[in-house]
Amino acid sequence: MIKKALSPKERECLYWVALGKTTYEIGIILGLSYHTVNFHLRNVCTKLDAPNRSAAIAKAFHFAILKLPSN
Template identity: 50%
Template sequence: MSTMKPLTARERECLLWAAQGKTSWEIGRILGIAERTVNFHISNTCTKLAVRTRQAAITTALQGGLISVRRTAFANPARNPSQAPDQRRLARQSPLPRANPAC
């Protein structure tokens, strides 16, 4: 993995949302980009990681430490009422901060 190209911030962001079970359409809505653009970024990620599928890219990135997903990101607040409201809000927030908050 040492010779592979690094992932861009947008590629990591798309991969993080995909790791949380979001579809390309949902990721596009969250990030304010087209579904096709999400697929473009995930495809680039697959190429850089030398894998063929989205799930393989997620697995490889997680194992390689390129992305990390907190357990709370998978929590479904509707199914887990024991979580405090602040934890539920954190679970819905973007896994990466935007580079320019004005965008």
């Protein structure tokens, strides 16, 4: 169950994590600091009740927060 809806920036950070980007790379892509990216991703894990980023990605797919790209 989702505790609270993800913000647009949290969704965006999670999207890039799901594509295999590192915190540093996400920061460059989004124009955010390393610490800000980690802040958003910690919030994602809390809101999805996930112990880590991998679990957050799995739960995001399960709850249709993230979707597989269509061809």
